Amino acid sequence: MSVRRLAPDHVQPASFAFDAANENWADGEIAKYPPGRQASAVIPLLWKAQEQHHGWVPRAAIEAVARKLDMAPMRVMEIATFYTMFNLQPVGEHFVQLCGTTPCALRGAEALKKVCEEVIGPQSTVSADGKLSWLEVECLGACCNAPMAQINFDYYEDLTPDNFRELLDDLRHGRPVKAGPQNDRSCSEPLGGGETLKDAALYDGTVIGADDWQARIADQRKAAAEAAAAKAAAEAEAKKAEATPAAVEAKPATETAAAGRPKPSEASQPSSAAQDTPAANGKVSAAAVKESAKPAAPVAGKPEAAKTATAPALAESKPELLTAARDGKPDDLSLIWGVGPKLATMLNGMGVWHFDQIAVWKAEELAWVDARLTGFKGRATRDDWISQAKKLSTGWRPESKLGDKPA
């Protein structure tokens, strides 16, 4: 890691401003980010400043970018000095970044460094004619063509001291040069051409049976359609099976009695299971107790009586329900994990509006609600709504709906 400092004052320009074209370009970059986030464009703007200022970033450009992005100049300075792609010293018209990492070193990078010193001069200085400068850098990702160098925006690979010296001379004198491998190979193929995958049949389709491709695609489409139909039938069957118990539970009390449940006259008597209910505690009238034997239907304007509404074997007990939110201010039930807008509406329809209602449910009351969550049966138990509601009823709230689970 080298120390990265700004160039000395005597080479710093007095001022910097984007030219009209770059100013427009910079505005376009800034517009890609939301209001207040314009600092996100700092790297592209520094890069454009470097491009405009002959390949290096002077202090005045750093300050101009800071003004443009409404950032503290020190913040922009930190970025410009951290990323080595920003040159803080003047560079030559052709800036040579010579790779000195192991693969290139093993393939002769040391000899190329000597060429740079002879032809250009010391590292990080510009040649007297202003045409060339060089810097040793870490791996540039072209190790298979080692040794190599990046000169401005192009890679030059398979370098030798001779072809490198010639390349630098051509650049210095403005002669055309060829980027990429400097020997005869194509890209990163073996020297002298490829030695594998040479069979022409690999490329005319015969190996993969391309001659009957239409028949194969038709077969694949048919198989996919059959699989989709089978899946849809299985899902419909599963839905049907799930809906059947719900229909049984929703039957009127007279039907459930016939199936062996307590008779209406028995059901209206307080049972041991009903001792914990609000009705048993005198919160509601006897009429409300009778009403609780029906499927869930809140009593207008009053707290709903709780009573076992299903067979004792199901261990369900109807919880206290409301006809409307207290003071017209329902809690946001969707803060309970597992409750989305649809379930929140379903709960409100039952008479559940507040966290503190859910927080006091017992297991059998949770089971009563769970059995009536059409399409979501079992979710209240599975997601432990009671624990979640207990925490939410204390006033605790997550940072957002995607934040922490209440319990």
Ligand code: FES
């Ligand atoms: S080591 Fe030189 S390009 Fe990777």
